[in-house]
Structures are given as C-alpha cells and as structure tokens.
Amino acid sequence: MSQALRALPSVEKFTQSLLPLTNLPKPLVVAFVRHEVADWRKQLLGGKEASREEIEESITTALQAFAASRLQPVINGTGVLIHTNLGRSPLGKTAASALEEIATGYSNLEFNLPEGNRGKRAGYLETALACLVDAEAATAVNNCAAALVLMLRHFTSGEKKEVIVSRSELVEIGGGFRVPEILETSGAKLVEVGATNKTHLRDYEKAIGPNTALILKVHRSNFYIEGFTAEPPVPEIAELAKKHGIPLIEDLGSGAVMHTDDLAPIDHEPTPQEALRNGIDLVCFSGDKLLGGPQSGIIAGRKDFIAGIKKEPFFRAVRCDKLILAALQESIDEYLRTQSTPKETDVPVLKALAAPLDELTTRAGAIASKLSTITKGTLSVTEATATTGGGTMPRSEIPSIALKIEPTGISLNKLSRELRIGSPAIVGYTQEDSFLLDLRTIFSWQDEMIAERLLQILA
Numbered sequence: 001m002s003q004a005l006r007a008l009p010s011v012e013k014f015t016q017s018l019l020p021l022t023n024l025p026k027p028l029v030v031a032f033v034r035h036e037v038a039d040w041r042k043q044l045l046g047g048k049e050a051s052r053e054e055i056e057e058s059i060t061t062a063l064q065a066f067a068a069s070r071l072q073p074v075i076n077g078t079g080v081l082i083h084t085n086l087g088r089s090p091l092g093k094t095a096a097s098a099l100e101e102i103a104t105g106y107s108n109l110e111f112n113l114p115e116g117n118r119g120k121r122a123g124y125l126e127t128a129l130a131c132l133v134d135a136e137a138a139t140a141v142n143n144c145a146a147a148l149v150l151m152l153r154h155f156t157s158g159e160k161k162e163v164i165v166s167r168s169e170l171v172e173i174g175g176g177f178r179v180p181e182i183l184e185t186s187g188a189k190l191v192e193v194g195a196t197n198k199t200h201l202r203d204y205e206k207a208i209g210p211n212t213a214l215i216l217k218v219h220r221s222n223f224y225i226e227g228f229t230a231e232p233p234v235p236e237i238a239e240l241a242k243k244h245g246i247p248l249i250e251d252l253g254s255g256a257v258m259h260t261d262d263l264a265p266i267d268h269e270p271t272p273q274e275a276l277r278n279g280i281d282l283v284c285f286s287g288d289k290l291l292g293g294p295q296s297g298i299i300a301g302r303k304d305f306i307a308g309i310k311k312e313p314f315f316r317a318v319r320c321d322k323l324i325l326a327a328l329q330e331s332i333d334e335y336l337r338t339q340s341t342p343k344e345t346d347v348p349v350l351k352a353l354a355a356p357l358d359e360l361t362t363r364a365g366a367i368a369s370k371l372s373t374i375t376k377g378t379l380s381v382t383e384a385t386a387t388t389g390g391g392t393m394p395r396s397e398i399p400s401i402a403l404k405i406e407p408t409g410i411s412l413n414k415l416s417r418e419l420r421i422g423s424p425a426i427v428g429y430t431q432e433d434s435f436l437l438d439l440r441t442i443f444s445w446q447d448e449m450i451a452e453r454l455l456q457i458l459a
C-alpha cells in the first residue's frame, strides 16, 4: 500500500514547479494541489494504479482548467452578437470609462450637491430613462428577471393573486428562467388562457374575475410561432384591461430602444416605446441585451405604478449598485445624444449589427494575408451567417464574413482548444471539417491578436 503512495508528489515541491504556468496567487495553487494530492491518495489507497508522471500531468491539466475558469476577456468569433455564455453585450467605451470614474472615487450616489444633504438615488437616471422610452416614469434594478418578479410581487401582494398569461407566452428563457416558475416564486397564481397557437380577446375576457391581479404579456424572444396562429392586438387587450381596472404589463426581454431593423436585415424587435404607446401600463426589459448597457432590468410606464413598486421592500433587495448606475446612465445618455443618427451609435452590439460586409471582408483579407505562410492547414475568407442571440429575434440571420481554417497538421479539436485556452482566449465554431471565426463579433482592434495566435498555432 505504502508502495503505491510513493507515486504522490510532494505538495510543496510540486507547487513550486506549477507556479510559473499560471499567474494564480500562490495560496490558491497550494490549496488546489493539496486537494488534488489528497484525492489521488484516496484513489491510490483504493487500488488505483498510477505513476508519478501520470499524477503530475493530471494535476497540471486540472490546474490549467481551473486557471482558465477565472473571469477573463474572450475574443468572440462565434458570430452570436449577444452571446449569453460570453457575457452578453459588451459596454461602449464611454460607458466603461464612466464606470471607472465613479468606481475609483466618491460620488453623489445619494447626496444632493446643491442642498448639501441626502439626495435621491438614481434620480437623474430615472428621468433620462423615462425620456428615452417616452414613458411617464422609469426605474432600474439588477436584471430583467428581478424586474418581473418585483412587478408581480407588487401587483399580487394583496388579496388578488391571479395573473392571466396566454399559453403561447409561457416562455423559458434559459438559466432557470421560466415564466410559470417566476410567477410561482412571486406568490402569484397563473391563469393560462388560449391555446399554444391561438389566443383570442374573449379568452382573456373570460378569465377575468374578482381575483385577477393583472394581465401579463411576455415577448417570445427566443422562439417563433408560425402557421395557424392568432393573438389579439395589444391595444384591444389594453382596452379590456382598462375596462376592468386591471394593470397590463409586458416583459419585453431584449429591449431594443432603437429600430434595430434599420441597422441590419433582421426582424423588427418591439421597442418599449411601441409597447407603451399600444397601451401597456408597464414594460420591463434587460439592460445588457440589445440596449447594450450593463446587466440591469429596466421598468418603465405609469408613474403611480413605478412609485408603488419603488416602495416595495423587495426593491431594496434588487437595487443597482453605483457601478451599474454609472454605466447605465452613460449608456442612456449616449442614446439620447445619438438618437437622431442611429448609425453614429457607440453601442458595440449595434455597431456590429450595422457593420457593412465589405468592411468585414477587408479586415478578413488583411488577417489572411498575414497567414499566407502557415503549414498546418489552409486559411480562406468565406461568407457566414451571424445571429443576434441572447433571446432576441430567433429567426434573424445576418450576412457575415468569416475566416475559415481547414487544419491539416493539427486536429480540429486541438486547434479550437488551443485557441480557447491561450491568451487571449479565442472562441469560434466548427462547421464540418473547418474552424470558423466570424468577423462581425470580433472588434477590429482584436484582428492583430487573432493573426498572431493563429500564426503561433499553425505556422
């Protein structure tokens, strides 16, 4: 038995040799190695056979995987603009520097400068948000899911618990967000109306009763219903809700505040302005999808409702911190500044959406020309299809341009893994026997790094 344990490396010595491989803090590497060695000890005692070399190699690989799990920048070559796994929307430079400025000093977060006393948190932001989406009032919380729960809790806190939702809108967004479950968590009682494909105004009407708290609409942000379908126009639902004195709210999800279909050949994404104009009392949407701001959930609409929601104790639990407020405030101001000229937007996802094909082709050509000498495969420039992703416009296909690598001296798996675990990490996608990097989601300042990494791997 003790013979087998001789294969175990000494924690102290082995840690020393591992330190240069990553730039993780030493105590973390020591703890990691200690844990791994203890695990191996158990396995060896259990009868597993392994040499010192095998054990050291296994621990080294595990440590590298652990180091790679540390939050770090990634070059997105997937062609998915709002990639949930890659951090959704990148912030614009002005928003990011506003964040830094507030983060590294003191601020008037809750201080009234002219009066010299306690001030209102996010007062300016709320006014700017309302102005942008043409609403009586607005506010922001940590994310859209929190915004929805907050609204549901608010309107179902009394005797009335029933929330009417069409069966065609019982959406699952991913990451554990399902409309029926969100309703349940919020203490609301779901009342489903209509069928999966068709919901009529009379379905809503029949469901309204003394216990109805509100009518909820949910944007079908990640799927599409086609064929024998029908749903009543929002103004008709709004009229019905008004007649019965019931609030009508809509979870819009992605929250495009400008007409994104002006920027690329994609479906029209409903804007909060349109929803409110159609008679929705309150909308909620994400700050970090098509809006392109920091993670947040924006609520906009009727002033009395917003005021009530802000008095909820739960509002305090989901309020934004100063860093989010700083970045969101700057993002919203940027929209207000460039509203009349959407093509001048500073929002990275919108810029990427609008990037002309010839520009992407030129960039791809420049990268390809730097790689003409590679020996472990061939590289070409090809047409590709980008998508918006992140629960927006499920049918959208944006024409794009990609670098296409057909590796020969290295396997496809090894090539994509090398790119993922290198520095900077680069994520693309495979198609048949090729590896592709879509230029639409790659920033032009990253082109050089991509060329360098590819050259290192494929030279």
Ligand SMILES: *Cc1c(COP(=O)(O)O)cnc(C)c1O
Pocket: 143, 144, 145, 146, 171, 173, 177, 218, 219, 220, 221, 222, 251, 252, 253, 254, 285, 286, 287, 296, 297, 390, 391
């Ligand atoms: C994305 C999405 C959400 C969740 O938004 P978060 O900001 O991630 O909380 C909620 N509803 C819909 C319809 C969505 O598309």
